[in-house]
Amino acid sequence: MVGIRLQNILFGYFAAAAVTLVFFRVSPGQFLVYAIGIFLVIVMIVAVVGMLGGRIRTSGLLRDKATGKFSGSRMQLLVVTVLGAAFYAGEILQTMPAGATLPAPPDWLLAAVGASNGGYLGTKIYAHVFRGLGQIADG
Amino acid sequence: MPIGQQTLRNCISCAVIAALAFVVLVLIAIFATHPDAGVTPSWVVEWIVALFIGSLAALIVGMVASGYFDLAKLISETDGTASMARFQLLIFTFVIAGGLLVVILAQPTPTLNLPISDNVLGLLGISAGGYLGGKITQRTTEAGIVQAKTDAAVKAAAAGITDTSLG
Numbered sequence: 001m002v003g004i005r006l007q008n009i010l011f012g013y014f015a016a017a018a019v020t021l022v023f024f025r026v027s028p029g030q031f032l033v034y035a036i037g038i039f040l041v042i043v044m045i046v047a048v049v050g051m052l053g054g055r056i057r058t059s060g061l062l063r064d065k066a067t068g069k070f071s072g073s074r075m076q077l078l079v080v081t082v083l084g085a086a087f088y089a090g091e092i093l094q095t096m097p098a099g100a101t102l103p104a105p106p107d108w109l110l111a112a113v114g115a116s117n118g119g120y121l122g123t124k125i126y127a128h129v130f131r132g133l134g135q136i137a138d139g
Numbered sequence: 140m141p142i143g144q145q146t147l148r149n150c151i152s153c154a155v156i157a158a159l160a161f162v163v164l165v166l167i168a169i170f171a172t173h174p175d176a177g178v179t180p181s182w183v184v185e186w187i188v189a190l191f192i193g194s195l196a197a198l199i200v201g202m203v204a205s206g207y208f209d210l211a212k213l214i215s216e217t218d219g220t221a222s223m224a225r226f227q228l229l230i231f232t233f234v235i236a237g238g239l240l241v242v243i244l245a246q247p248t249p250t251l252n253l254p255i256s257d258n259v260l261g262l263l264g265i266s267a268g269g270y271l272g273g274k275i276t277q278r279t280t281e282a283g284i285v286q287a288k289t290d291a292a293v294k295a296a297a298a299g300i301t302d303t304s305l306g
Binding site (some may be wrong): 006012018022025027028029031032035037039040042043044046047052055056059060063073077081084085087096100102103104106109110124128 | 185203211242246247249257273
């Protein structure tokens with residue numbers, strides 16, 4: 001059953017590619033762009049639907065692993081990530097019709113994401129070092 | 140016949156058929172879309188690379204759809220809990236890859252030859268660096284704890300031997 005589904009998708013790709021080549025006469029570069037584009041869209045849909053539907057595990061995303069309690073450093077990283085990604089996606093969509101390149105994210109966005117990651121990492125290092133010392137002391 | 144051998148036979152036959160289909164597809168590509176100047180070796184190589192990458196993408200999608208790749212732990216650590224570092228890396232990868240795709244497709248003639256600014260690479264680097272730093276911290280601390288416990292156990296054992304020999 002599993003193998004049959006894999007075969008179907010693989011040979012579906014071969015058939016779709018052959019039809020595209022014969023009827024649309026695309027160049028190798030164009031074919032590659034469309035193939036990667038379709039692949040990316042499918043992976044994004046599967047990931048987003050999986051996370052929203054619960055198939056991809058998101059439990060414990062905002063909890064500290066050692067204590068099991070709510071983690072402020074994880075929360076701030078989540079907020080900065082979501083807001084930063086949303087802002088940059090908006091920038092891309094705004095510049096898309098005229099822009100021939102991916103717009104450069106502003107320096108402050110890099111600084112915010114860097115500081116947020118640094119804060120998360122610093123908290124993690126602090127927690128791990130003290131938990132490690134505690135475990136060593138406990139034997 | 141054991142199930143393992145049957146599965147192996149199925150895999151081999153599927154791989155052989157897929158390889159033949161790939162060769163046929165390359166031939167179709169070369170003869171259906173050949174440039175006016177004629178077929179050149181570089182044109183053939185371009186098509187083989189493009190179709191191979193497309194086949195890999197289809198294979199990955201097929202493996203995800205059929206359950207060979209289990210995405211349940213896509214953003215999880217080894218202990219099963221979700222990882223914030225993995226999540227943010229996934230989000231930024233999707234945004235940048237999706238943005239690049241949108242910009243490429245918005246052009247009159249889509250090409251892969253686009254300049255990418257340093258800040259875009261910097262954003263990806265920071266995101267991946269955060270993930271890598273978290274991983275190193277976790278592994279180093281766990282290894283340190285194991286090493287310290289081993290050292291303590293060796294010392295305790297040595298002390299026990301010394302006590303026994305004295306007693």
